[in-house]
Amino acid sequence: MKTLVGSWFLLILVGTLHAEASKPEAKIQVFVYNYAGVAPKTLARAEREAARIYTRTGIETEWLECPLTPGEAAQYLACQLPVSPLRVAIRVLSRSMSERLGLSQQTFGSALLSEDGGFGTIAQVCAHCSEELAKGSESMYAAMLGLVMAHEMGHLLLGAGSHSASGLMHVPWQKKALESVAQGTLVFTPREGERMRQQVFARLRGQEPMQASRN
Numbered sequence: 001m002k003t004l005v006g007s008w009f010l011l012i013l014v015g016t017l018h019a020e021a022s023k024p025e026a027k028i029q030v031f032v033y034n035y036a037g038v039a040p041k042t043l044a045r046a047e048r049e050a051a052r053i054y055t056r057t058g059i060e061t062e063w064l065e066c067p068l069t070p071g072e073a074a075q076y077l078a079c080q081l082p083v084s085p086l087r088v089a090i091r092v093l094s095r096s097m098s099e100r101l102g103l104s105q106q107t108f109g110s111a112l113l114s115e116d117g118g119f120g121t122i123a124q125v126c127a128h129c130s131e132e133l134a135k136g137s138e139s140m141y142a143a144m145l146g147l148v149m150a151h152e153m154g155h156l157l158l159g160a161g162s163h164s165a166s167g168l169m170h171v172p173w174q175k176k177a178l179e180s181v182a183q184g185t186l187v188f189t190p191r192e193g194e195r196m197r198q199q200v201f202a203r204l205r206g207q208e209p210m211q212a213s214r215n
């Protein structure tokens with residue numbers, strides 16, 4: 001009897017593991033281009049913050065530091081992968097690059113959305129906009145940068161018109177929202193999480209997005 005119970009338990013366990021294994025995983029790779037020269041420790045912390053926010057929505061993210069010039073390409077072999085809708089690029093811009101693009105503490109970043117119906121894969125964030133707001137606090141700087149990266153990636157995964165009345169996609173970030181940055185409570189709404197997971201699965205299947213335009 002004991003053996004029988006053990007066998008049933010094992011069968012159920014194997015069945016569960018099999019079901020988990022066959023379930024498609026919502027996962028995207030994020031290639032990071034650190035033009036701003038953000039300290040590696042701070043950037044890694046920012047990436048962990050953004051990854052935490054996405055994990056809460058059921059989307060796993062893998063972050064890779066990528067080369068800034070063709071000459072550095074050999075040192076970053078992991079970044080030499082073919083273009084795919086499951087790979088997005090985040091450019092962490094220097095002050096001069098941000099100013100040229102008109103990024104400020106009003107906007108913090110931007111996402112490039114396709115006008116021809118394709119999935120958006122490129123976002124850019126203004127590093128010093130977060131740094132100055134953090135007023136010398138490295139942890140606040142990393143948290144802010146992580147939120148901005150998560151927000152701009154949110155535009156890539158939600159499509160046009162994705163600012164909302166509350167949560168991480170609400171703009172402008174008011175004082176109350178900035179306080180919640182420090183507490184790590186600024187996240188996507190459940191509805192946004194569902195929409196983003198659906199888009200990741202659509203990207204996985206190679207489908208066209210349901211909506212696409214510039215934002």
Ligand SMILES: [Zn+2]
Pocket residue numbers: 151155163171
């Ligand atoms: Zn936005």
